[in-house]
Amino acid sequence: MSAPRLVVVGAGMAAGHLVGALRDAGDERPITVLGDEGQRPFERPGLSKEVLLGSKEADSLYVRDQDWYDDHGVDGRWADPAVSLDLEGGSVRTESGESIPFDDLVIATGARPRTLDVPGAGLTGVHTLRRMDDTAALREAFGPGVRVVVVGAGWIGLEVASAARAAGAEVTxxxxxxxxxxxxxxxVLGQHFADLHRRNGVDLRTGVTVTGFTGDARVTGVRAGEEEVPADVVVVGVGAVPNTDLAEAAGLEVDNGVVVDERLQARPHVLAIGDVASATNTTLGQRLRVEHWDNAKRQGRLAAQVLLGEDASYDWQPYFYTDQFDLGMEYVGRSAPEDDVVLRGDQGSGEFIAFWTREGTVTAAMNVNVWDVNDDLRALVGQRVEAERLADEAVALADLVS
Structure with missing residues (x-):
């Protein structure tokens, strides 16, 4: 009997870790990976961090060298994306017109930046950040005295603001x-990031609605209420939208992502992973769609286990990290805005740990400029711990775990 044929639709980080895990396990099935970026799998967080800052080059982000895919029999079609899925017939049609058969299909189509439907959104100089070319364009555009306006103070927006300030730009x-x-x-912790940016010269304006961009061919300003903020460069960072069109057209259930179970299966022999997957998390007892590096890596490896017939499921706590100015942090768990916050250490010193609790149970934890503690924090999530003990620096983190 021939080995089952695997087609992976999408060539992001989740796809890269999926095929790597299969080959590491000795699996020799034929694999085809279809991408639309012209790039083999790479680690996307660096686009808004080290590469944008100029401390690393883009080629440092690749999960593996091209030779690895060639040597391991992975047919990487990095610039021939899927255009339709025939789930009943077991084939994928690509942009080039080829029909590729599969026995197993993994959908790893990721997400795309959310855009603003306002006048001037198509002007030159209005950017989003998702691909290598986006980072290259911004890195070239940033510089001393350049007026950069960032729309959105989420993770991408604030990391871009930090990089632009490091390049000497005037940032709003x-x-x-x-x-x-x-x-x-x-x-409480949101305000900590607001204060960080203002201390570093960012003109952070909150409670603001952007209604349009001005300029003829190139952007010159951003309309915010009655005011026009001058801009040489604009970066829109207002979230991302999962790329579910192919899955939905093929008849799969879609609800803020491709709906999959705890084994990442939308139906037998069809899985979804990474930013596009709305997956059942057995630890939290709910479906999650997580757009972070750790999740893409882990779901890629979990999908490999599922394809290999192993008993494994989506059971880990979400994790993410950020680097902005002199702040580095890691966060694990899933808190809600109404959760209580307990601080260990002096927030004003810039080195502290934050815990979120709900009815005495730790829902999430974050280490800020305090390193090599994230494993301890992960172990505490889900534990019942008195707030006084969480805050007491004399009590070792490991001693808090029951």
Whole structure:
């Protein structure tokens, strides 16, 4: 009997870790990976961090060298994306017109930047950040005295603002909410990031609605209420939309992503992973769609286990990290804005740990400029711990785990 044929639709980081895990396990099935960026799988976080800052080059982000795919029999079609899926017939049609048969299909189509439907959105100089070319264009555009306006104070927006300031640009951030990152971190820690940016010279304006961009062929300003903010460069960072069109057209259930179970299966022999997957998390007891590096890596490896017939499921706590100015942090868990916040250490010193709790149970934890503690924090998520002990630096983190 011939080995089952695998087609992976999407060539991002999740896809890269999926095929790597299969080959590491000795699996020799034929694999075809279809991408639309002209790039083999790479680690996307660096686009808004080290590469944008100029401390690394883009080619440092690749998951593996091209030779690895060639040597391991992975047919990487990095610039021939899928245009339709025939789930009943077991084939994928590509942009070039080829029909590729499959026994197993993994949908890893990722997400695309959300855009603003306002006048001037198509002007030259209005950017989003998702691909290598986006980062290259911004890195070239940033410089001393350049007026950069960032729309949105989420993770991408604030990382871009940090990189632009490091390049000497004059930076204004326009945010709709009253406190940045409040939906992710709550108002107390969201305000910490607001203060960080203002201390570093960012003109952060909250409670602002952007209504359009001005300029003839090239952007010259951003309309925010009654005001026009001058701009040489604009970066729109207002979230991302999962790329579900192919899956939906093929008849799969879609609800803020491709709906999959705890084994990442939309139906037998059809999986979805990474930013596009709305997956059942057995630890949290709910479906999640997570757009972070750690999740893409882990779901790629989990999909490999599922394809190999192993007993494994989506059971880990979400994790993400960021680097902005002199702040580096890691976050694990899933908090809600209304959760209580407990601080360990002096927030004003810039080195502290934050815990979120709900009815005495730790829902999430974040280490800020405190390193080599994330494993301990992960172990604490889901534990019942008294707030006084969480805050007490004399009590070792490992001793808090029951």
């Amino acid at each position: 951030v326009l945010e709709y909410a009253d406190v940045p990152l409040a939906a992710a971190l709550g108002p």
